[in-house]
Amino acid sequence: MTAAVETAQTTTIHGDRVSLLRVLGPAHVWALGVGIVLVGEFTGWNFAADKGGALAALIVCWIVGLLYTSVAMIDSEVTSTVAAAGGQYAQAKHIVGPLMAFNVALFLVFAYTMLEVSDAILLGDTIVAKAGVEGLTHNSFIAATIVVLAWLNYRGVLMTLNVNFVITAIAYISIVILFFSVSPWTQGAVLKLNELVTPGNALPYGWIGVIAAFQFGIWYYLGIEGTTQAAEEVRSPARSLPYGTMAGMITLLIAAAMTWYVCASLMPWEYLGITYYPLWDAGKLTGSPLLENLLFIATLLSALASANGCINDAARAWFSLGRDRYLPSWFSAVHPKYRTPYRSILFLLPIALAFAFIADLNQAITFSILSGVLQYTFMSINIMMFRKKWPLGTIRRGYTHPFHPLPAIVLFCLCMVTFFAIFLGFGSQLIAMTVFYFLISLWFHFYRYKFVRRGDQFSMPWPKPQGY
């Protein structure tokens, strides 16, 4: 029996102990991770070209890929050992402490809810652009997307992630079809990279533009760490989580490289940097109606898959906060029939709807990125503390990542660069959000924490941490 199975927690409803269902396999983990992230290839990454030019978007694609490879390596080790719903939240609770866990859960909820908002806006805007009907707004499409997906999540995790697997696979295949349809091995026929990315315009702002591009470079992969949210619903966490996460990361690196190559070879960087649908535009620019329609559908599917996974993950993080009484325990209810954290799903629904109507796409994306980078900063420190408190050999790890502490150092340094990149465009927003996290932390530490059962916060069957 794995550590996770031993520590799977339950919620009591009407006298019956009800827990989340263990029904997921590695393919679902892959679908959850890639499903959340793949939309980043269909929109968002290209804003990096706006901030630093087409070449900057490629440079950050690889460097931020390194950041996320570090995230995936670190996450695979910690999650395969601390496998509980809430993912990084459960990690923080066992390794750093309750206040950090509270903050990490909020990072997760904000990152995923704002990503869901971005997805819904993208979907609405794409449909409106395709319809081309004057006066048609995206509002009804946004509302329908968020409500229907929340309902799907309310009904059950297996169905939700089966749907995600199918639509993510179709969206991914569309990128591969586009790539091979434009004869990528030949320049000049369809692709004209040399004429569109020239020495004169490759880095229009110089290296400061490359650093600024980090902000949206994060969008290539943001959310891959969401695989850990399914930890309590996976049949074999020690095997499925590292396998699904690493396979997801490899899939995304390939997709990101193909996406950049095709898009940068088909449109000028100034347009690439501002379009909401670079891959759909790439489909249009090939002149093939089949590719245009395929990429239109794939853009919608990728947004749906991402929003679907985000609702799943945000609700589980919120549910975990309620279960541990970091927030009112009312949120910790599991649906007696569908075995889902239904109150958390319903609570986050109006918040997502509200921001979908008041924020625009790149603001919503930035909200999500900010919380994501705060979380990655925590992860780089968390793994150092994990190895120090429980050195190798003292507890059973499902997976041990190589080259420690190099991935943690790389991750920390790249997070610092990304904070600076965010400062170059959204510094006031970063300060506002950090002040919010600071104030809510004070609220938790000096007031809310009194409702928390101390010893119950440590549920793993591990020895006492070293140094305590």
Add this chain to the structure above:
Amino acid sequence: MARYTPPQQSKAGQIFDIAVVVVAIFVALWLPLKLGLAGAAKSIDPLDAKTWDALGQNATMASVWEKLGYTPETAHDIIQNRFHYIIDWPTLIIMAIVLVAYFVFLFRASDKEYREVINEKFDDK
């Protein structure tokens, strides 16, 4: 160590706490939007001559713009809308202080709470 027994929270207290969190979320996310703080500093560097050449677009670029339905006049505001990266040192220093202070508080306060958790968990054994 004596096992800590938390107080039971009333329904009204739970509702109040939920309201606090919701208000905090909206203030943090909505206020920067309302105050116009969200968004990068871009501005248009206007050109008198609105031709593809003046806009720095070669023949291939111009053909793509035209395929997308743009003319030099309509593309002008997109192409000339540029970032002006200026490092505002006071804001950068404030941002760094806020971030460092936040993380220092987070780790120190978490460690204090964590010691209580560990003491209660392992002293029970």
